[in-house]
Amino acid sequence: MxxxxxxxxxxxxxxxxxxPPIPPLIPIKKSSLWAWVKEKSFxxxxxxxKRVTVWRSEDVEQWxxxxxxxxxxxxx
Numbered sequence: 001m002x003x004x005x006x007x008x009x010x011x012x013x014x015x016x017x018x019x020p021p022i023p024p025l026i027p028i029k030k031s032s033l034w035a036w037v038k039e040k041s042f043x044x045x046x047x048x049x050k051r052v053t054v055w056r057s058e059d060v061e062q063w064x065x066x067x068x069x070x071x072x073x074x075x076x
Contacts, residue, residue, distance in 0.1 A: 006046070006054035009033070025060065 007025075013033055014024030026033070036042035043059035 005057040006048070007057050007060055008052075008054055012055065012060060026064070 009030065010018065010022050012025050013028055013030055015022040033042060037044060043055055043063055045053045045055050047053055
């Protein structure tokens with residue numbers, strides 16, 4: 001069974017202008033996310049079309065868990 005879900009940029013950083021507004025998973029600006037991708041500190045995106053870029057939800061969730069652990073000294 002195929003369980004991978006994909007997230008587009010607005011689903012990660014939010015879009016207050018969408019109807020209904022999309023709350024951010026990670027409250028940062030688009031330029032910060034792309035800088036992290038470039039420095040390889042954020043999961044790499046997947047191009048699924050000429051103008052469609054996505055991230056695997058599992059990769060983003062794992063990255064978020066790692067950030068929490070790093071900032072809490074490993075204690076959850």
